[in-house]
Amino acid sequence: MKAWFKSGAPWVWLNGGAVALCMIMVxxxxxxxxxxxFGHFWPADLVQMSVLDRDGDRQEVLGExxxxxxxxxxxxxxxxxTVAEDVPLVTRYLIKQxxxxxGSDFQWYLDVGMGEWHYPENAIVVERREWGNFYGFPVALKEHGEVISRLGDEDFWPEVEARVERSVDLHNEIRRKEKVEIGSINHKxxxxxLERRRLELQGVSPEEMAQAEEQFAVEREALNEEYRRIKAERDAIYEQIERDSFDVETVNGMEKTIHLHNIVRVTRSNHLGVFGKLAHYMDRFWEFLTEEPREANTEGGIFPAIFGTVTxxxxxxxxxxxLGVLAAIYLREYARQGTVLKLIRISVYNLAGVPSIVYGVFGLGFFVYFLGGSIDELFFPASLPAPTFGTPGLFWASLTLALLTLPVVIVSTEEGLARIPSTIRQGSLALGATKSETLWKVVVPLATPGMMTxxxxxxxxxxxxxxxxxxxxVVKLAPSLPIDGNYPYIHLDQKIMHLGFHIYDVGFQSPNVEAARPLVYATALTLVLLIIILNLTAIKIRNTLREKYRSASD
Incomplete structure (x- = not known):
């Protein structure tokens, strides 16, 4: 046994077991x-039962x-x-109704006095743009207030599906006109x-100002005419989208009319088979990845957050x-070894341990208020007092994170440079290359994998x-993406959404905790997968560069 311990085999098994345990936990x-x-997007069956409330009255409940x-x-x-004294435990069910x-979106119900569960085939879930889901039963489909089809008619469900799809297409067209076409006009x-304000600040002569005013008036009138045309087209679509409505009733018989422009989809969960539910799942999952959030971020998608994080x-x-590569090259290849260099390296190592919120405070004070305010005064005086770069935005968020991660890049690059054998440097110098040529054509390419790490x-x-x-x-909800078709196309001054902040907002700031709970999990997994994809892309580039320079050195 003593020889077995001395051989080191137990520690090998211990390390292997620890790694396996960590992998299982991850x-x-x-x-x-x-x-x-991701299980949240699977259409759950709708259950109906009778329950007793606190007053002992019986009521019907329908939900998931x-x-x-x-x-x-x-x-x-x-x-x-009211529970009997001899009953020690009871079961309660959380129903999303x-x-x-x-009334209440989520409600707990006790099994005491609960009736038999059954799953009505005509029960529907109406996913709305406002006020969340509606659970109930369909009654009739209307056009301009006139009934065109009722439940039980042969063409009722095909007509509902066709008109809901038409309404969604019209809603998307309205959104495109408002965000893209009208947004472009507002930008112009x-x-x-701003151009007129710039001329005023430059103090141009009255003749030049009058000539510019005439040109501005012509361009402004052309843009206003284009706006009136697009607005008329949008209003015509609004008239079309407000044509249809859907009469429904709750499980307790309360009737309600829902306009189709407020409907995203109508689902008969109890009627769908496995393949129908799978198609519905894929549709909702794709919407989650590609659409904008709604209902205080508890409904809809997370595309702006994904786009903002990647950008x-x-x-x-x-x-x-x-910045990190140049700093590491200077510290490793050019700086004179001594006390000052040791202090610099200690400072770099300490920066890696500074809490991230400290970087945020520094970024807000130095980058945003000092640098951003100075940039506004020098290059964007026409926009003042409204700030351009003197307010939080994409550029300052990226620069703050660059400062946060700079020590990691410096240390990794230095380690990569240190692993290059001195014989390679000496061989290059012996062949007549200068120190600069040796560094940039021999050493740096071989150290590229370390830089990529x-x-x-x-x-x-x-x-x-x-x-x-x-x-x-980073903000709770950004009205537009930082990249669009308006010059200069990439708007580094705009605020963005971020998956990490979106998780915090939905999980801790949401007014509807139960509705937000599954979205927190789904968004968290999306963030993890996004990080994995970004890392795999960088690893692929690193491996490609490693093979390239390895073959070149051979």
């Missing part, structure tokens, strides 16, 4: 997040079963329910205003890579940061 965590998050739990009977009695405009009008990471990588670590840390971004450019 896979288990990701599996839990995936089940809790979210979860159930066993609680002590005394807790139920404390909350006003929707109809937020008519704002540029005209910020790319801009951060463009800024941190040259630093970038990979920087991306992994930056993509998940939240605290500093709350101060320097």
């Amino acid at each position: 896979v288990g965590l990701l599996g839990l997040i995936a089940v809790r998050g 079963l979210v979860r159930k739990e066993v609680i002590p009977a005394r807790v139920a009695r404390t909350n006003g329910y 929707g109809n937020r405009d008519l 009008l704002e540029r005209l205003r 910020m990471v790319i801009v951060m990588s463009i800024m941190v890579t040259p 630093g970038l990979i670590l920087a991306i992994a840390r930056a993509a998940g940061e939240v605290a500093p971004l709350m101060l320097v450019g």
Whole structure:
């Protein structure tokens, strides 16, 4: 036994077991997040049952079963329910019954006095743009207030599906006209205003100002005419989209009319088969990845957050890579070894341990207020007092993260440079190359994998940061993307959404906790997968460069 311990085999097995345990924990965590998050998009069956309320009255309930739990009977009695004294435990069910405009969205119901569960085939879920889901039964489909089809008619469901699809297409067309076409006109009008203000600040002569005013008036009138045309087209679409309505009733018989322009989809969950539910799942999942959020971020998609995260990471990588590489090259290849260099290295190592919120405060004070305010005064005086770069935005968020991850890139690049054998440098110098040529044509290419390793670590840390971004450019809801068709196309001054902050906002600031819970899991897994994709892309580039320079050195 003593010889076995001396051989080191137990420690090999211990390390292997520790690695296996860590892998199981990681896979288990990701599996839990995936089940809790992506399972939200699967259409659950709608259950109907009768229950007793606190007053002992019986009422009908229709909704989705979210979860159930066993609680002590005394807790139920404390909350006003009538439970026999000899009953120690009771089961309660959390039902998502929707109809937020008519009452509570989620409600707990005890199994005491609960009737038999059944699943009505005609029960529907109406996903609305406002007030969440409606759970109930269809009654009739109307056009301009006149009934065109009722439940039971042969063409009722095909007509409902066709008109809902038409309404969604019209809604998307309205959104495109408002955000793209009208947004472009507003952008051009704002540029005209800023150009006029710039001429005023330059103090041009009255004759030149009058001539410019005539030109501005012509351009402004052309833009206004274009706006009136687009607005007329949009208003015509509004008239079309307001044509249809859908009469429904709740499980308790309350009738309600829902206009189709407020409907995203109508689902008969109990009527769908496995393939129908799978198609519905893919449709909702795609909407989650490609649409904008709504209903205080508890409904809709997360595309602006995904786009903002990717854009910020790319801009951060463009800024941190040259700064970190050049700093590491200077420290390793050019700086004189001594006390000052040791202090610099100690400072770099200490910067890696500074809390991220400190970087956020520094970015807000120095980058945003000092540098941004100075840039506005020098280059954007016509926009003042409204700030352009003197306010949190994409550029300052990326620069703050670049400063945050700079020590990681410096250390990794230095390690990569240190691994290059001195014989390679000496051989290059012996062949007549200068020190600069040796560095940039021999040493740096061979150290590229180390540089890419630093970038990979920087991306992994930056993509998940939240605290500093709350101060320097990330918001709850950004009305537009930082990249569009308006000059200069990439708007580094705009605020953005971020997946990390979106998780915080939905999880801790949402007015509807139960509705937000699955979206927190789904968004968290999306962030993890996004980081994995970004890292795999960087790893692929690193491996390609490694093979390229390895073959070149051979």
